[in-house]
Amino acid sequence: MDQPGERVWSRTRLVALCAALVAAAACAVSPLPEGQQGERNQPAVPGGVATGPDGEELLEGTDTVEEFEQDIAGAETLADRYWEQRFAGTGTSFRPIGQAVAYYRDGELGCGDQLIPRNNAVYCLAGDTEFIAYDANWAYDVFQAVGDSFLFYLIGHEYAHGIQVRLELEYAFSIERELAADCLAGAYLGDSVREGTLRLDDGDLDEFQLGLEAVADDPDQPWFEEGSHGTAEQRIAAFFRGYDGSLAGCDLT
Numbered sequence: 001m002d003q004p005g006e007r008v009w010s011r012t013r014l015v016a017l018c019a020a021l022v023a024a025a026a027c028a029v030s031p032l033p034e035g036q037q038g039e040r041n042q043p044a045v046p047g048g049v050a051t052g053p054d055g056e057e058l059l060e061g062t063d064t065v066e067e068f069e070q071d072i073a074g075a076e077t078l079a080d081r082y083w084e085q086r087f088a089g090t091g092t093s094f095r096p097i098g099q100a101v102a103y104y105r106d107g108e109l110g111c112g113d114q115l116i117p118r119n120n121a122v123y124c125l126a127g128d129t130e131f132i133a134y135d136a137n138w139a140y141d142v143f144q145a146v147g148d149s150f151l152f153y154l155i156g157h158e159y160a161h162g163i164q165v166r167l168e169l170e171y172a173f174s175i176e177r178e179l180a181a182d183c184l185a186g187a188y189l190g191d192s193v194r195e196g197t198l199r200l201d202d203g204d205l206d207e208f209q210l211g212l213e214a215v216a217d218d219p220d221q222p223w224f225e226e227g228s229h230g231t232a233e234q235r236i237a238a239f240f241r242g243y244d245g246s247l248a249g250c251d252l253t
Contacts, residue, residue, distance in 0.1 A: 063144050071148045072134075075155035076100055078198060082188045083163060086247070097123075097162045100155060102136035109133050121154050123161035132158040142214055149200070149207035150214070153239070156185030167252065178229040179238040182212070183250035186242025208243075212236045 080096045087094035107115035111133070112126030121134040134154065142150050160181035171177040189208070192198035216232035229235065241249040 063148070065140070067148065068140050068143050068151070071143070071151040072100060072102075072139075072155065075152045076159075078152070078192055079155055079159040079188060081197070082192055083159070095166075097159055098131045100132040100134060100158075103133055104136055121158055123158040125162070125165055130162065132162075134158075142211065146210045146214060147204065147207035149204045150211035152189060152198070153185055153208055153211050156188045157181050159188070160184035169252065173224055173228070174226055175223050175228040175230050175234075179234060180251060182230070182235050182238040183242035184247070186239040187245075187247045187250055188242075190243035191246050208239065209236055212239055 076099065084094045084096065101109065103109040103116065106118040109116045111122060111124035112129075116122055116124075116133055118135050119138040121132070121139065124131055124133060132155065139151065139154060158181075161177075163184055164177065164181065169177075169180070171180065189198065193200060212235040213232040215229065216235050217229050219231055221228055223230075230238065
């Protein structure tokens with residue numbers, strides 16, 4: 001469902017921008033205290049809330065429909081701010097992705113001439129139309145089963161596809177694109193925790209892992225098959241490369 005982006009920048013400029021994004025992230029992120037680097041069993045910052053520009057809380061740590069909707073909006077706000085700051089460090093203007101759109105039935109929403117199926121979340125770029133869409137019933141079920149961290153991962157992963165389009169990153173196989181998006185989602189979340197714009201509850205990192213397992217391919221699915229996203233082990237490894245190592249842990253060339 002991910003669509004190719006418009007070719008508007010030269011390849012040389014794109015490579016320079018990718019390198020600058022990594023450098024800007026490295027300057028912007030404060031390292032974890034000694035002894036916490038690379039740890040995944042304990043959150044870097046306790047509390048369980050994302051904070052808005054004025055310090056307002058974006059999360060409450062419940063599993064109601066209201067909390068579900070608030071978490072989706074909070075994840076969008078966090079992703080917009082994170083990527084705008086990274087692009088600002090390169091001297092390149094940033095265009096946020098439009099608001100995430102919920103759908104409820106198979107084929108209710110389309111991306112170009114393709115109908116979006118149930119039990120899915122997608123990034124769509126078709127002509128001048130760009131958005132993230134998610135099956136609200138499916139996402140809410142996983143949210144209740146796994147936790148609110150899943151929604152921040154979900155939005156982060158689809159948002160990462162928009163970043164791949166902006167940087168014109170190319171991949172030979174869909175599994176490469178999807179694992180790279182997992183890494184970028186991990187960087188967005190890990191950096192946000194380290195910067196203090198996202199605070200995690202005890203167990204939230206385990207929720208990230210459970211969420212990745214929930215959306216992983218069957219182990220028997222061929223890796224080279226179109227639409228492959230990666231096994232649970234591959235997706236977890238890619239996510240935590242970004243979470244622990246920021247954008248420097250992800251291949252942006």
